[in-house]
Amino acid sequence: MMSLTQKLSENIISYILKEQLMPGDKLPNESILSEKLDAGRSSIREAMKLLESRNIVTIRQGSGTYIAHTPGVVEDPLGFTFIEDKRKLVMDLMEVRFLMEPGIAAMAATHADENDIKKISALCNEVESLIRSNSSHAEKDIEFHTAIAMSSKNSLGTTIFLLLIAI
Incomplete structure (x- = not known):
């Protein structure tokens, strides 16, 4: 009960x-x-x-x-803490992200609704503005990529992708 x-x-x-x-x-x-x-x-x-x-x-x-930015995902779900070569780990994570990102973006392009598109566009403009003014843009960039992933409407792909960008 x-x-x-x-x-x-x-x-x-x-x-x-x-x-x-x-x-x-x-x-x-x-x-x-x-x-x-x-x-x-x-x-x-x-x-x-x-x-x-x-x-x-x-x-x-x-x-x-x-x-939460990665709802339901614990701090270290894949045990990265126990991987000694952190430099190689970062490179491996980036490679996996680069493999996934085009697929997530393609799904978002197919499944995004009008609100998703407006949100992605607004976040893109905010990130560009922050970059132009030499301001910190990391947090907004994560929001931007999160919005794209969420627009894919693929919950598993989104969760895995958000894990990659949160690390």
């Missing part, structure tokens, strides 16, 4: 899916979720802690709760 915390965490996941929230998107605050899910704020807080432990959300004190 599921505990209240587990049940609420499943309800929050259903809410995330229903609202089509993307990695990096902010969730409503505790009081709003409490109202929507008909649960107490302390129960919502406990469910969020459970979701954070499963890397589905990221809780930022004073800022809010956000969808």
Whole structure:
């Protein structure tokens, strides 16, 4: 039998899916979720802690709760910590990314809807602007590639690709 915390965490996941929230998107605050899910704020807080432990959300004190950049993926799922030659590991990861990226982009080109295209275009413009002004663009670049991957509508391919760009 599921505990209240587990049940609420499943309800929050259903809410995330229903609202089509993307990695990096902010969730409503505790009081709003409490109202929507008909649960107490302390129960919502406990469910969020459970979701954070499963890397589905990221809780930022004073800022809010956000969808994790690689939802549901633990810190080191492939055991990279135990690979000694980090330089070779980075090169191997880049090669795999270069193998996957064209396929993900092709799927996105086929499956993206109007909102996906607008988001990708806006992020592309933001990244270009940051590059032109010699500003740090790494975070926006990851958002851009995440939007492309999500637009592919292939959940497994997206998860694997997001693992590669998050490392």
